[in-house]
Amino acid sequence: MLDNLVLNLRVAYARLWVRVKGGNREPEWLVAEMFIPVLTLSAYVFMYRMLHAPPEFTGFVVIGGTMIAFWVNVLWNMSAQFYWEKETGNLEIYLVAPISRMAILLGMALGGFVNTTLRAVAILAAGILIFQVPFSLSEPVTALLMFFLTIVALYALGMLFASLFLLYGREAWHTANLFQEPVYFLSGSYFPTSSLPFFLQLLASFIPLTFGLDGIRQVVILNKGIADVWLNVLVLVVFIFVLLPLSKVALNYMENLGKKEGRLTLRWQ
Amino acid sequence: MLENFVETRDLVRTFGKKNDVVKALDGVSISIREGEIFGLLGPNGAGKTTIIKILTTLLLPTSGEAYVGGFSVVKEANKVRNIINLVSGGETPGYGILTVSENLWFFSQLYGLPSSVAKEKIKRLTVDLDFKKYATTRMAKLSTGFKQRMSLARGLLNDPKMLFLDEPTLGLDVLTAKRLRTYVIDWAKREKKGTVLLTTHYMAEADEMCDRVAIINNGKILACDSPTALKENLKATPIAKIDVSSIQADFSFIQKMRGVVGCSETRSIQTGVTSLKVMAQNEKVFSDIMSKLNEEKLKVLSINETEPTLEDVYIRLVGKGFEQAEEKANA
Amino acid sequence: MAVSTILKAVKQAIWVGWKVETNWADPLVFAIYYLIRPLAGLLIVGFIYLIGSGATGVFNPNYFAFMFIGNSFFIYVVQIMTTMGMLIHDDRSHYEVLKHIYLAPSSLWWYILGRALNGVMNASISLLLTLGFGVAIFQGLLHQQIPINWFGVNFPVLALSLVLGMICFVALGFLLCGINIMTSRVQFMLSEYVSGILYLFGGVVFLPEILPSWGQAISNALPITYFLRTIRFAFLNQAGSAFQTDLLYLAVTTLATILVGVGAFKIAMYKARKDGLIDRKEEY
Numbered sequence: 001m002l003d004n005l006v007l008n009l010r011v012a013y014a015r016l017w018v019r020v021k022g023g024n025r026e027p028e029w030l031v032a033e034m035f036i037p038v039l040t041l042s043a044y045v046f047m048y049r050m051l052h053a054p055p056e057f058t059g060f061v062v063i064g065g066t067m068i069a070f071w072v073n074v075l076w077n078m079s080a081q082f083y084w085e086k087e088t089g090n091l092e093i094y095l096v097a098p099i100s101r102m103a104i105l106l107g108m109a110l111g112g113f114v115n116t117t118l119r120a121v122a123i124l125a126a127g128i129l130i131f132q133v134p135f136s137l138s139e140p141v142t143a144l145l146m147f148f149l150t151i152v153a154l155y156a157l158g159m160l161f162a163s164l165f166l167l168y169g170r171e172a173w174h175t176a177n178l179f180q181e182p183v184y185f186l187s188g189s190y191f192p193t194s195s196l197p198f199f200l201q202l203l204a205s206f207i208p209l210t211f212g213l214d215g216i217r218q219v220v221i222l223n224k225g226i227a228d229v230w231l232n233v234l235v236l237v238v239f240i241f242v243l244l245p246l247s248k249v250a251l252n253y254m255e256n257l258g259k260k261e262g263r264l265t266l267r268w269q
Numbered sequence: 270m271l272e273n274f275v276e277t278r279d280l281v282r283t284f285g286k287k288n289d290v291v292k293a294l295d296g297v298s299i300s301i302r303e304g305e306i307f308g309l310l311g312p313n314g315a316g317k318t319t320i321i322k323i324l325t326t327l328l329l330p331t332s333g334e335a336y337v338g339g340f341s342v343v344k345e346a347n348k349v350r351n352i353i354n355l356v357s358g359g360e361t362p363g364y365g366i367l368t369v370s371e372n373l374w375f376f377s378q379l380y381g382l383p384s385s386v387a388k389e390k391i392k393r394l395t396v397d398l399d400f401k402k403y404a405t406t407r408m409a410k411l412s413t414g415f416k417q418r419m420s421l422a423r424g425l426l427n428d429p430k431m432l433f434l435d436e437p438t439l440g441l442d443v444l445t446a447k448r449l450r451t452y453v454i455d456w457a458k459r460e461k462k463g464t465v466l467l468t469t470h471y472m473a474e475a476d477e478m479c480d481r482v483a484i485i486n487n488g489k490i491l492a493c494d495s496p497t498a499l500k501e502n503l504k505a506t507p508i509a510k511i512d513v514s515s516i517q518a519d520f521s522f523i524q525k526m527r528g529v530v531g532c533s534e535t536r537s538i539q540t541g542v543t544s545l546k547v548m549a550q551n552e553k554v555f556s557d558i559m560s561k562l563n564e565e566k567l568k569v570l571s572i573n574e575t576e577p578t579l580e581d582v583y584i585r586l587v588g589k590g591f592e593q594a595e596e597k598a599n600a
Numbered sequence: 601m602a603v604s605t606i607l608k609a610v611k612q613a614i615w616v617g618w619k620v621e622t623n624w625a626d627p628l629v630f631a632i633y634y635l636i637r638p639l640a641g642l643l644i645v646g647f648i649y650l651i652g653s654g655a656t657g658v659f660n661p662n663y664f665a666f667m668f669i670g671n672s673f674f675i676y677v678v679q680i681m682t683t684m685g686m687l688i689h690d691d692r693s694h695y696e697v698l699k700h701i702y703l704a705p706s707s708l709w710w711y712i713l714g715r716a717l718n719g720v721m722n723a724s725i726s727l728l729l730t731l732g733f734g735v736a737i738f739q740g741l742l743h744q745q746i747p748i749n750w751f752g753v754n755f756p757v758l759a760l761s762l763v764l765g766m767i768c769f770v771a772l773g774f775l776l777c778g779i780n781i782m783t784s785r786v787q788f789m790l791s792e793y794v795s796g797i798l799y800l801f802g803g804v805v806f807l808p809e810i811l812p813s814w815g816q817a818i819s820n821a822l823p824i825t826y827f828l829r830t831i832r833f834a835f836l837n838q839a840g841s842a843f844q845t846d847l848l849y850l851a852v853t854t855l856a857t858i859l860v861g862v863g864a865f866k867i868a869m870y871k872a873r874k875d876g877l878i879d880r881k882e883e884y
Contacts, residue, residue, distance in 0.1 A: 007381040014378035022366045032789035039796030043805055044648055050663070050806045051652035087694065089362035093423075096325050097379040098350035171625065174633055181640035190644055191651045197741075259329040262284050265322075 008103035015104050019077070019111025033069075033115055034122030041065035041123060044190050045131050055134060057191070059221035062127030064189035067213050069119040070151055071183060074158035077112030078105055080176050082165035092265045101251045105162050109155045136223040143219045146229060149236035150212025156243035157208060163250035167258045169266070187213055208239045271339050274431060274464045275301035275324060280333035282319050282488075293319040295488035296333070301464060301481075306457050308479035309468040310579065316488040317468035321435045324466065325355045337431055353431045356424035358439030361416035365409030369400070369419050372408055373426065380427035387426070394422040398452060414445035421449055425456070432457075434467045438474060450478055472579040484583055491586040496579055503577035503585055506530060507552050511545040512570040513562060520545060526561065528554035531584035542570060548585055606710050613714020614721070617683070620690075621722060634722060635729040638675045642734050645671050645805050650744065661745040662836075668738070668746060669835050670804040670828050672730050676723045677769055677802075677824060678795050683719030684773030685791025687712065688780035692880065699879035708869070712777055716770040748835050757843065758834035761850065765827040768854040771861035778861075778868030781877060798824045823853035 023029055041061055048057045085091040094104055127133040137143065161179075164172040184190070186200060187209040193201055204210040215232035218224040226233075258264035282294040294316045301307040309317045322328035323335055326346040334341065340348040363372040370391055377387035395401040398418045403411060408419065417437065424432060434453065438446035454477075457465045469475055475482045476496045483493040492499060513520075516536040523532045523545065530548040537544070549555060555572065562569055575581075622630050645667055653659045692698040702708050738744040772794065780787045801808065801815060802824035808816050819825050826849040833843040872878050 003381075010378050010381055014375050018364055018367065018371075018375055021371065022364065025366055026785060028785050029789070032786070032793065036789060036792045036796050039800045043800045044645075046800075046806045046810055047645065047648050047667070048652050050810055051649065051656065052658070053652035053655045057652060057655065089357070089360040090364075092327060092355065092357070093362050093376065094379065095327055096350055096353065096355050098347050099379055174625070178633060178636055181637045181644065185640045185643045185647070191647050195647065195651045195654070256329070259327065262282075262322075262328055264327055 004100075007098070008100045011097075011099045011103040012107040012110065015107025016111040017107075019108060020114050023111075023115050030115060030118055033119040037065055037069060037119060037123055038126045041126070042130075055132075056221050058131050059127070059133040059135065060188075060192065060217055061190050062123060062131065062133050063217050063220060064184075064213060066120045066123045066127075067150065067209060067216065068184060068189050069116050069123065070113075070154055071209055072180070073112040073116040074109070074154050075161070075176050075179060077116075078109045078155065078158045079161035080165060080173060081105075081108050082162055083169065083173055086165070086169070086265060087267055089265075095255070095264065101162075101166075101255065102159060102248060105159050109158065113151075133221075135220050137220070138223055139219055139225050142226045142229065143216060145226075146212060146215040146219060146232065146236075149233060149240065150208060150216070153208035153212065153236050153239040153243065156240055156247055159247035160243055160250050163247065163254040166251065166254040167261075167263055183207060183209065186210065189213065192217070205235075208236060208243075211235045211239075271303060273300035273336075274303040274305075275299070275307075275335075275337050275466065277320070277324070277335040278333055280320070280323065280335055281331045282316075282323065282328065283331045293488050294323075294330070297485070297488065297490055299483055299490060299493065301466060303464055304457065304461060305480045306454065306465040306467060306478050308475040308482040309466065309485055310470065310472065310475045310482050310583070311485035312470055315485045317470075317485060318435055319488075320485075321355070321433050321466065321468055325353060325433055326350060352429060353433060354424040354427055354429040355433045355435065356420050356437050358417065358434075358436035358441075361408075361413075361420050363408045363416075363419065363423075366407060368405050368407055369395070369411070369415075370404045372419065373422055376423045377426045382426065390426055391422070394425060398422055399448065414441050417441055417445070417449065421452070428462065430463050432463050432465045434465060436468055436470070438469070438471065446474075450474060454478055472583075476579050482579065484579075484586060486583075486587055492582065499579065499582045500577040503548075503581055506548050506550070506577070506581075506585065507555070508546065508548050508575050508577055508581055509555050509572055510575050511547060511555075511558065511562075511572045513543045513545060514541060514568045514570050516541055516543050518543070518565065518567055522561065522565075523547065523558060526554070526557060528557070531581075531587070533580065533584050546575070546581065546584065548581060609707070609710040610714040610717065613711040614718045615714075617715040617718030618721070621718065631725070631729065634726045635733060638672070638678075638726045638730045639733050642668070642671050642730055643737070646734070646738055646744070650742070661747050664738075664744060665747050665836055666807075666832060667805045668734065669748075669832050672727060672734065673828060673831050674799065674802075674804050674824075675726050675730065676720065676765065677798055679723035679726065680716060680719045680766075680769040680773050681776065681791035681795050683722075684712070684716055684770070685776045685780070685787070685794070687715055688777050689784065689787045692878075693784070696879075702878050709865075712774065713770065716773050719773075720766050720770075749837070752837065754834040754837060757830060757847075760847065761827060761830035761834060764847075764850050764854050765823070765831075768823045768827065768850070768857045771854070771858040773861070774865040775857075775861040778865035781865075781868045781872045784880075798822060801825075803828055821853070823850055823857055826850035826853060 044061045045058050048061065082091060085094065094101070128135065161172075161176065164175065168175075186196075186204040187193070187207045188196070188204065189209075193204050193210055193214065196204065211232045215229040215236075218229050218232075255264065277297055277299050280294050280297040281292070284291045284293060297316070297320060299307075299320075309320060311317055319328065323330050324337055324342055326342050326349055329343060334343075336342065337349045338352045340352075342349050364375070367375070373391045373394070374384070374387055377390065382390070391404075392401075395404050398421060400415050400418045400422075403415055408416065411419065421437065424434075432453075437453075438449055441449070453465060453467075456462050467475070467478060479496060481493060481495050482499065484491045484499075494502075516538060520532070520534055520543065523529060528550045530550060532548070533546045535544045535546075536542075547555070547558060549558075559569060559572065625633065646664075649664050649667060688698065691701065698708075701711050735746060735750075739746050776790050776794065779790060786793075798804070801811070801819045802822050803819060804824070808819035808825060811819060826846045829846040830843055830850055833846070
């Protein structure tokens with residue numbers, strides 16, 4: 001069992017290394033990662049300014065834009081990566097090797113995390129320097145805890161999605177596309193979800209990002225503490241404990257189904 | 270030591286549903302001895318890649334059993350993966366943005382090789398396969414031949430006990446293909462490092478490399494023996510090569526003539542000559558063919574008896590050459 | 601080249617673009633896909649308006665209509681940029697058909713134009729669905745007044761604006777194709793760059809006047825600014841609006857975009873042939 005663990009950690013490291021190495025060889029990706037999200041985010045900030053909304057709304061947008069960067073990383077640098085690997089013929093090599101699929105996904109996620117962190121830092125920097133968002137760091141540990149739990153929950157969800165790409169091609173690709181703007185909307189990336197109608201709030205509660213964003217905003221913008229966000233912490237922990245094993249089950253199931261139907265390494269689906 | 274390192278029993282694989290079912294494998298039973306280079310020879314669509322996919326745990330059989338190294342490919346997939354590797358021709362997996370060495374290091378990690386060990390192996394493999402000078406070149410910039418060498422190097426990194434080669438020389442130039450074949454033969458037979466299952470539709474390749482060859486068509490194994498034995502079985506069957514100075518004529522009447530076992534044709538636009546390879550029950554049949562060709566006012570340039578080749582074995586079994594079999598399958 | 605050949609090439613390109621975009625799903629799923637993302641985008645800005653206004657207690661339905669129309673018609677930019685931004689990568693590296701299209705008697709230009717027109721078609725479907733559902737949600741469910749007389753739309757102005765706008769965005773798309781022929785390093789991000797810049801500076805969801813002066817200068821140079829102004833005029837029929845001037849500026853900026861886009865693509869194709877890039881396979 002220890003040998004297996006060491007092997008899979010090696011695999012995760014190797015895949016992370018590929019992602020980081022590739023990223024370093026194409027610095028224009030980093031520039032795009034930092035610059036592009038600031039454009040859309042700025043548009044929403046200007047909207048709030050046009051409405052003369054209180055300054056904390058600008059903070060909501062900036063925090064939302066920051067966390068969205070991680071969600072996008074989960075979707076495209078992890079979940080959908082199996083699609084690219086399939087199209088380039090690498091997936092076959094992974095599947096023939098005696099390794100855990102989750103190890104590959106973990107490596108992809110961690111590798112993408114490096115670039116995404118840069119993106120997030122750029123957004124935060126824009127928020128502070130250009131838009132003068134009033135951030136509060138009176139409880140940095142709580143803020144970090146919220147951030148960490150949100151990231152883990154998001155990546156667990158991403159692993160669940162990745163299983164779709166083992167079986168499907170373009171359907172999964174388009175499904176991943178569908179999880180961008182609708183998730184931004186439902187999770188309240190640019191406004192507090194408390195203003196949404198009840199049934200939408202209910203829908204939003206199935207997305208870990210909703211609780212993560214709300215918790216981080218409360219701590220970092222509204223100066224709240226752990227006593228105010230304990231429920232967010234609890235919900236995120238539950239998400240993690242449910243999603244991680246579920247994603248393992250889903251990966252195994254989809255792989256077997258793909259092998260049964262002969263679609264596991266089928267390109268151009 | 271296992272008697273048979275690879276064994277399949279009545280392997281069936283179908284694709285599709287309801288009224289649109291394709292039977293890619295129809296009761297395939299083969300066994301490969303440890304240390305052997307075993308060939309699967311057949312036209313496109315015969316089922317070769319399907320067998321490889323099942324044995325490498327990429328595909329489940331519809332029914333039947335398959336074992337690699339004594340492990341079931343269905344129930345003990347992870348144990349199978351520990352002892353195999355796969356090299357496919359026609360595609361070269363890897364990351365174009367990384368160099369050859371970086372790609373090989375990455376793939377070595379999928380098998381848990383410590384970095385120092387991996388680097389030594391990579392160094393040795395790039396020398397043995399003669400692409401050391403490209404070790405620091407990005408994979409995207411390599412030619413097809415060197416990408417395939419890299420692919421083979423990747424397939425050998427984990428010292429597999431069972432190496433699956435799926436049309437490994439597809440699309441390669443003659444010298445590169447020869448180089449790869451020689452390397453594999455050395456690896457399996459001289460260094461005795463592992464067993465090989467090779468799929469190919471190049472007769473000469475199967476003839477050169479394989480201890481035994483199974484000829485497969487339409488998902489069924491038609492024959493399985495050493496190339497020499499397969500050809501030996503045909504010694505009693507007269508085979509003649511007839512060159513006719515026409516590339517437009519329809520030669521299908523030959524197949525229908527009494528006593529003709531099989532016939533394949535190769536038309537050369539450059540020379541304007543069609544070479545017919547005819548297998549007959551007896552030598553008198555050739556005279557009948559010559560008479561018929563004369564009747565059709567087709568000029569015969571030469572007629573020679575030839576030694577049987579693997580293609581002749583195939584024609585004997587199927588009644589037509591590879592190209593004609595593929596055309597029929599595609600029609 | 602005969603007109604019939606050109607029309608055939610364009611028609612076939614529209615067809616293949618349609619197939620590539622749609623044959624992964626049945627029509628209902630496809631319609632849902634083409635509705636959900638733009639509708640979600642509209643809902644985001646709609647709720648920013650509702651919540652932002654709610655925080656101050658000041659609601660401005662005219663601004664809501666301004667933003668509603670701007671965000672909805674921006675679908676054309678997103679769809680065309682995405683289609684043309686990924687076209688070269690998809691056809692060259694993924695499907696490996698670009699060189700065969702290039703070698704065919706009907707030119708690559710008409711093929712790309714056809715694929716762009718397919719993008720326009722898909723965007724039009726999205727737009728109609730988004731407008732319909734947007735009105736149903738905001739006006740019907742949330743009782744947000746949208747001061748648009750849907751039966752009083754100025755169709756001639758709308759049609760003219762759309763035609764000029766589509767020509768402009770397609771020309772911009774040719775610029776993207778030209779860049780992507782030359783280098784694959786920015787292919788996945790180029791359309792996002794362009795869409796992002798146009799979204800921020802094009803007066804899509806807020807008046808460009810609240811941008812800093814340098815931002816306003818950029819806005820005044822962009823065709824999207826005038827496109828949306830003329831579209832808004834067609835829907836909102838604002839009296840005294842200098843729509844003729846906006847239409848003229850739209851025509852001028854469109855012409856400039858055509859010169860830049862088409863010129864860049866022409867140069868790129870020459871260089872591509874010279875440097876052997878037409879069938880270059882990228883390992884991304």
